[in-house]
Amino acid sequence: MTSRRGFLKAGGLALFGIGLGGIPGFLTEAVANTRAPGLFKRKKIMVCIFQRGAMDGLMAVTPFTDQYLKAARPTLFMDAARGNGKNTPLIDLDGRFGLHPSMAAFESMFRDKRMAIVHGIGSPNTTRSHFDAQDYMESGTPFRKGTDSGWLNRAVGLLGHDAATPFQGVSLTSSLPRSFYGDNPAVAISNLQDFNIQLKGNVKGANMAAKSFEDLYDTTSSGLLKETGKESFDAIKMLSKVDVKNYKPANNAVYPASALGNSLKQIAQLIKMDVGMEVAFAESGGWDTHFNQGAETGIFARNVNDLSNSIMAFWTDMGTYQDDLTVMTMTEFGRTVKQNGTGGTDHGRGSCNFILGNGVNGGLVHGLVNPLAVENLEDGRDLAVTTDFRSVFSEVADKHLNINNDKVLFPDWDGNKIGVMR
Amino acid sequence: MKTPVKVFYSFLFLLGVTVLFSSFQKEKPAAIKFVFPYKQAGLTERQAAAHLISRFTYGSRTGEGDVDAVLKIGLEKWFQQQLDGKIKDDSLNTLLHKFDAINLSNTEVENQYPRPGLAVRMAIKDGVINKDSVNKANGKEYRKQVQDYMESKGYKPQQELFRQFFNQKILRSAYTNNQLHELLTDFWFNHFNVSLTKNQSASFIPAYERDVIRPNVTGKFETLLLATAKSPAMLMYLDNFSSSGQQTAVSEGSMQMNDGMMLNGKAAAKAIARNRAKALTLKNAPAKKKQGGLNENYAREVMELHTLGVDGGYTQSDVTQAARVLTGWTIAPMGENGYGSSMKNLMDRVGDANLEKRGFVHDGDFLFVPTRHDNGEKLVLGKRFPANRGYDEGVELLSMLAHHPSTAKFIAKKLATRFVNDNPATALVDKMAKTFLKTDGDIKQVMITMVSSPEFWAPDALREKTKSPFELAISAVRSLDAQINQPYQLYVWINKMGQKMYFYQAPTGFPDRGQYWINTGALLNRMNFGLALASERIPGIKVNLSAMNGHHEPESAAAALVTYSKLIMPERNLTETVKRLTPMLNDPELMNKVETAAAKAAPPEMKNSMNSTGEELMMAKADQDASKVANKGYGKKASKVVMANGNNTMLAQVVGVIIGSPEFQRK
Structure with a gap:
């Protein structure tokens, strides 16, 4: 079954790839659900971005008609109407929700129905600790600390074909994140250029050293060092073919000179190299805005600006690869409805996330956000979690990567999907 | 009858002599009362010494012959000395002398190294920079203006402060004789992690490590x-x-x-209704002046991460109540341009003489402000904190947390994870927790219990810990007796290997397990670090491989391999390593190849990392300049020390591979 589908799909890809320099969105969509990637052919890729520190979803995508929110946030609330004394109102998405003005880059994606927002997303575990909430979200088991694998690692395992490449799962971080812990191969890379055994000005020496290292790691008694050593040398061999130093993004895309911009740029390079990457992970920091988070300008505005501009640069750069991609953001929880005494917000519950791609049920704010009257809030203070993060993650994995074994991907979960993908 | 009497008298006499004698000998340390059970675990004394060194130092120093030195002192006594941490450090202190910023108080730092934003604000205030030009198009000119302004005022850039801060840590770790104190400083800093990623706290961090952590690492946990x-x-x-x-x-x-959630039923509903009414009336009110409010962040993390642990048995209500207990705990104002001008005004109004009377507590950089304190009654972990107790209730709260059985267990497990293995046995943790509770949280005693336990010496503990990138770098320079002229270069490598020192953003600190450190990208960088270090391609890090072996040239390549493996990794079984590396030596054309390559070699770039920031580059350059100044006495030759020329000998390559080998990643 799988191999036949794989064969058909691979053939189709090659054909259109040559003829048109890319695959039209409508064609890939038609077969997306039955698609299994073939070896060394272009594959579907899911790119996840973890916003560490807990993004204030109510400021990113504001229910601006909500009077309770306005009252709870005397200095943080923004309006979608012009003429309120501010130069930059929210971007009105649907008469009820407004996108932060610093995320203007996202607007066209939303209007083109290629970006969906889920509001009120979060974890059923009510912890307000960054560490726990991130741990639970990345392990995918919100009530079990002991889960030794991360959900992205399990996703790699469920792709249905053996890794032909160590780059099946890639994290653009200097160490593997919790999401990628586990038995399936995954690589952490902070800089593609460093991915080799180097001895400046002494190539032969470097090659000999590499050979020795490979031997040593192959025979060490430490399982951890042995396994990682093997992965490392496999990876070197794959990357050795390309010049990553002089990368020019396509379509005049300009990546912000930020950590996230740099990560996404390298993900783009890996995709264009066809190294067989199917799951990619990057991080964005600075969301823990307890103190002076700002409104139209300030820390939060800068953060969402970087987030949206980085993602849109990546999207633009990917050009003809766009049909292969789904980009999804996530954050451990949201922040208090009420602003705190220090111009910021404290740890809360529900937040929102963004999903971009041609297969996304876009142009909609999914999920449920009730009026933010105190009686509707969790513990009388936080935006209620109305959509389990696993519902959204599993739907994206299913519709985009054809991973439909939810029992393995998210054990302990048997909820419903909400239709964020078409 | 006579004999017993005689015995009795002579006993008295002896006692008297002993008392008299000991009163003259106050300096003499207490006798060692513990014994390490390594023999029961089947270890020789040499192997035991090597294990102690690998766990309680940043690695053995070849030149010092560390294993022999420990044997000479005696294992238990050596450990006691390390716990006491009073060995002289003259040569280290000489090295640290050139860092003029590392002993500054917070106030001095605030007034000499203003945060980037502050310098700009002051420049605007002084009319040097136009407010509208901030963040405008011509960045270059604007930056120059700020820079000139800072120079004219005698302000220095904050990066210089941090450069010195990183450098001192690297030098201390590499060279101090009180190694265990330095390891524990690292451990407790990580336990009570603060991060340079948070700008507002960054400038306080050097003093935090120096005054808050380092002096207290072997004292009482409280x-x-x-x-x-x-x-x-x-x-x-x-x-x-x-x-x-x-x-x-x-x-x-x-x-x-x-x-609200604390209260039951009706009361909660009422409180909520009242809040809502209040919130709604605020709707159109102008933003009130910044006045503060409850912030739970510290209260939560002090329980979850510093004391009880996440499963330590506290609730959200305990967190909120503890946060109320700690309201009013804040930072004292720091000089003219430093932090806390509003507090300064408040204190001036009250007047120094009246501070104590009014319930203020001013202790160094700490300030308790009674008017910001919630003086109502609180209930934390079932303990009632009566109203109006001010500062004292916070101290009581922390003391209660410090002595809680969950804390004893949590701290014991964390210490055992750091020093024994990634998954320490429950029996060991229980023993250590028991000591913790019995000794009022005495860290020294907990450490002694740990090393006196068979679990510390068990086979599943030996070589089972993976070095962090920092530990790898420091152990490598120690094992090669490297001379560190530009410590910042090591900082850059440690960062590349996956540990951005002082920048771990979360209050959790760096995870302490091999799995976190070892992954594909990081592992390759470890190998590259070994090669770069041994071949002297790290600028400002001088290695003398010949001196390491007492200037004896090994008779053959094979002999060199064996000799240096043993020097770098004493008391390890190296059969496999040597066997695997031998083919490297058997290439007949090896020397030719290497030399040809060397002749063609371009001078190494100072920085080649694509994602290195301009800031890093600047700091590296500053480091280099500092090094040049330090070496000035040697005239022109000194610049050779500064810039790595690269050593392409086969020996350097072998040593590089040993440093990057799996065996050397373990401790």
């Missing part, structure tokens, strides 16, 4: 906890500096939204 709670770095990092409560009647004042 002392450490209280010192961190009162430090500007922690107060700022976890936001408690800004947390305040209403100072009003006990029953009304504490009815904040956060406490």
